[in-house]
Amino acid sequence: MTSPTPVVELVKAGFAYEDGPAVLSGVDFAVAEGRAIALLGRNGSGKTTLLRLLSGGLRCGSGSLLLDGAEVAYDRKGLTRLRTTVQLVVQDPDDQLFAASVGQDVSFGPMNLGLPEEEVRLRVREALEALDIVALEDRPTHLLSYGQRKRAAIAGAVAMRPRVLIMDEPTAGLDPHGQERLLEALERLREAGTTVVMATHDVDLALRWADEAAVLSPAGLRTGPVGELLADDALLTAARLRRPWGTSVARLLRAHGLLGADAAEPRTPEDLDAWVTAEVAAPGRPS
Numbered sequence: 615m616t617s618p619t620p621v622v623e624l625v626k627a628g629f630a631y632e633d634g635p636a637v638l639s640g641v642d643f644a645v646a647e648g649r650a651i652a653l654l655g656r657n658g659s660g661k662t663t664l665l666r667l668l669s670g671g672l673r674c675g676s677g678s679l680l681l682d683g684a685e686v687a688y689d690r691k692g693l694t695r696l697r698t699t700v701q702l703v704v705q706d707p708d709d710q711l712f713a714a715s716v717g718q719d720v721s722f723g724p725m726n727l728g729l730p731e732e733e734v735r736l737r738v739r740e741a742l743e744a745l746d747i748v749a750l751e752d753r754p755t756h757l758l759s760y761g762q763r764k765r766a767a768i769a770g771a772v773a774m775r776p777r778v779l780i781m782d783e784p785t786a787g788l789d790p791h792g793q794e795r796l797l798e799a800l801e802r803l804r805e806a807g808t809t810v811v812m813a814t815h816d817v818d819l820a821l822r823w824a825d826e827a828a829v830l831s832p833a834g835l836r837t838g839p840v841g842e843l844l845a846d847d848a849l850l851t852a853a854r855l856r857r858p859w860g861t862s863v864a865r866l867l868r869a870h871g872l873l874g875a876d877a878a879e880p881r882t883p884e885d886l887d888a889w890v891t892a893e894v895a896a897p898g899r900p901s
Contacts, residue, residue, distance in 0.1 A: 619683040620644035621778050621809060622668055622700050627677035629663055637663045641677070641835050643828060645778055645811060650804060652820035652840060653813040655830030656854040661813040662705075664830070665780050668811070669702035698727070701771035705782040707763035716742070716758070716766045717751040723774045741773040744806070745799045761792035765799060778809045785819060797823060817844055821858040822881050829853050841879070860885070 623644040630636040637660045645651065645668070655661050666672040667679060670686065670693050679686045681699060686692050704710055713719035720741050724734045742748045745765040750758065758766060764784065771779060784800075785793045800810055800823075814820055820827055820840060827840040831853040836843060843849060845861050863886060864879030872893075873879065880886040 618647065620646050620680070621682065622696075623680040623683075624664070624667060624674070625678050625680060627667055627674045627679070629667060629672060629675045636675075638667070639676075639834075643668070643835060643837065645809060647777070647809055648804075648807065649809055649826055650800075650824045651809075651811045651826045651828060652824035653811060653828045653830070654815060654817065654820055654853065654855060656815065659830040659853070661830060662782055664835075665702060665782055665811070665813055668778075669700050669780055670696045671702060698774060699776055700778045700780060701774050701776040703768050703771050703779070703781045703784065705784075705786060707760075707767040710767040710770065711755045711763060714754060715751070716747065716753050716755060716769075719755060719766060720751075720769045720773050723770060727774075737773045737775065741769040744772055744802055745769040746795065761788050761795070764788065764792075764796065768796075768799070772803065772808075776808065778811065779803065780811045780813075782813045783815075784812060785814065785816065793819075815855070817850075817855055817858040818860065818882075820844065821860050829855070 624641050627641045627643070628636055628639040641664065643664065653661050653664065663672065667674055670679070670688070673688055679696075681696055686696050711719050713722060717738055720738045721734050724737045729737070738751075739748070742751055745768055747762065747765050747769060750762060750766065753762075755763065755766065764787075768779075768781070768784070785796060788796060804810060812820075812824070821844050824840045826837060827843040828835055828837045829843055829849055831849060833852060836849060841861075844858050847857065850857055858881075860879055860881035864873060867873035867879075868875065880889050
């Protein structure tokens, strides 16, 4: 059985900024429908460059970018097709928000597509609901908190109804409550069918949230199931990433014979609490 064609894919992609060394070289990276992918690597590893190549903000210096299996043309028609399929949300929301109010900002993309006014209003409403910021529709963007600005910027991308949403460090600068609200919003988007790619250096977040990981190291890009890649100590060392908390806990439990080799590992403190509760309540366990 053949695998479905990726929505968007980099094939042997390379890129170097003017008068600089290669940032990426020979990168193969396929984004399949319906996945949650964490892109990890140290600062300066090329994560942001890779995201901009995927979204068409930068053009491959070598190799190619494919959309539904066909090479992307970097003309107006080709880029419009790409950007209605793939949307990038940058790390700093102030680089993305520019309109006077949240509603105006979120409506900008759909209006630029020339959609009827009724369709624009529908998309704005859907995006605000998805990010749980309906009450902020008329709020001036300069009066928003940092977390609200983050969600407003994502709503602007969501209003384009992309099949793939790409985000650069979306949880950076958010307090724990803000992170949780953002992750809840992303889960709603995934349930609605949006594929999400998130660049982050937070290995605990990646292990908790993602299905797959893509890890940039000096040896190149490696992709695979998130639990498998983030348990590879040699890869983590090469990428200058620490081992996730959940992976360390699972190793400790298995070393003491408390967790079966095939049992699901606890990826968060809440998972560990649930596991302990279940173990204590299991028949034959001492109370």
